[in-house]
Amino acid sequence: MCSVEGCERPHKARGFCAAHYKRVLASGDPRPDEPIRAVKGIHEHKGYRFVPVPDRYRHLRTIRR
Numbered sequence: 001m002c003s004v005e006g007c008e009r010p011h012k013a014r015g016f017c018a019a020h021y022k023r024v025l026a027s028g029d030p031r032p033d034e035p036i037r038a039v040k041g042i043h044e045h046k047g048y049r050f051v052p053v054p055d056r057y058r059h060l061r062t063i064r065r
């Protein structure tokens, strides 16, 4: 588990999740107060996460239907 308070992402390295670890590498500061927006286009609604599907994966959805 990530050591940043309120962050429930799985541990990646040095006590941080992948996203916070990237921040530490980039700036030396995980900036715990700043929410993580890993992928542009993700938004949450009523507990569901909406993630944009890259074009190269669209066919997978078509098959499942």
Ligand SMILES: [Zn+2]
Binding pocket: 002, 003, 004, 007, 008, 009, 016, 017, 018, 019, 020
């Ligand atoms: Zn984290």
